[in-house]
Amino acid sequence: MSRHRRSSRPAHSRADARKHFSQNFLADAAAARTIVRASGITAGDLVLEIGPGGGMLTGQLLGVARRVLAYEIDPRYAAALRARYAGDDRIRCHHVDFRDVRAPAEPFAVVANIPFAASTDILRWCLTARELTSATLLTQQEFARKYSGDYQRWPKLTVTHWPTVRMSLGPRIGRDRFRPVPRVDAAVLHLRRRERPLLPxxxxxxxxxxxxxxxxxxxxxxxxxxxxxxxxxxxxxxxxxxxxxxxxxxxxxxxxxxxxxxxxxx
Structure with a gap:
């Protein structure tokens, strides 16, 4: 749930970076395993991870996926991940704002602890990516409930894409599983592209x-x-x-x- 805003102003210390990017990183390995299991990814999948931070989720993804493309906006974390996985051809870590990334031209999945502040932007990115097969987005619980229809109300974005993409609510992850601890709990929002669209x-x-x-x-x-x-x-x-x-x-x-x-x- 590493939250960030676009800006060219550098962050000089870890405290500055957390404030600048509003970072709340997943700090529980069991929660990371829960998210990866819920994603349904397999050994043949290309996976995109958004905001890997310290890499808690990254390590779990590498235990399953064929290849991981990680996108980290904080230069310090991006550099640390590159150093950690230097020489490992299964992963590439890019220092970039994910919202500026071009979607791969081959089938891929997204599994990520996404920034609260950019949740809607990232959801829209996923919905318009032609080769996306699924997305497992850990986000604010209220956001996940809203777009999955768990409140028995459905927003326009969900209704618009329903013929081609199913959205559902996944596991809840308590706020105590993050550092720093955010104000609210998180939950998984699942996106699954339909093999057979509901409309031609x-x-x-x-x-x-x-x-x-x-x-x-x-x-x-x-x-x-x-x-x-x-x-x-x-x-x-x-x-x-x-x-x-x-x-x-x-x-x-x-x-x-x-x-x-x-x-x-x-």
């Missing part, structure tokens, strides 16, 4: 347009928002076929119901 490729753009309209927030309900650009009678009939209440707020409509609604409107 030719429908994805139109589905996402429907989601954009639905999340306009007009009229207090999903049906009201859709009715601003579609005939009301058609909207009511589609809601009936998809078994969605016409007064349902947009956030209460589960992703699978969105798929049914799109099909009904089509």
């Amino acid at each position: 490729d030719r429908d994805l753009a139109r589905y996402r347009q429907l989601v954009d309209i639905g999340f306009l927030g007009v009229g207090g309900s999903l049906a009201a928002s859709l009715a601003t650009q579609l005939p009301s009678r058609r909207v009511r009939a589609a809601f009936a076929r998809a078994a969605i209440a016409t007064n349902a707020p947009v956030g209460s409509v589960a992703p699978d119901n969105w798929i049914a609604l799109y099909r009904a409107l089509s």
Whole structure:
């Protein structure tokens, strides 16, 4: 959960670096093993790790994965990891902000203790990476619950990508497993690219347009928002076929119901 912000200002001491990058590193080997097991990675996988810090998770990944690409924004930790694994062809450590990284052109997984402050940016990066097969993101527990739908409400980002990527809640990791100790607990947010998308490729753009309209927030309900650009009678009939209440707020409509609604409107 090493949190950081973009800046060109150097950090001169460890305390300065922690403040500058808002670092909270995983400090429990058992928790690291739990995360790697939950990821489902195998010996044939290429794995990207974001913010490895002191390398607690890195060592566990190297015990399983074929190859690890680690991206660390703090130059001191990047240099230390390079020195530790010098001569080991299974790992490359890059001193860079992960948000500036170009995704590999081959299938890969992400397993990482990600920065709280950059969680949304990293989630979006993963969702748009064409060759990503899965992502296991340790982040703020509230964030993981939100995007997995654990609150029985679903944000636009989850609904938009649901036809191609499934998001689910993984293990909780207590805040006492980090150093320094953060204010909140963490949890794993799983992303898994579907082998068979719920909609054909030719429908994805139109589905996402429907989601954009639905999340306009007009009229207090999903049906009201859709009715601003579609005939009301058609909207009511589609809601009936998809078994969605016409007064349902947009956030209460589960992703699978969105798929049914799109099909009904089509």
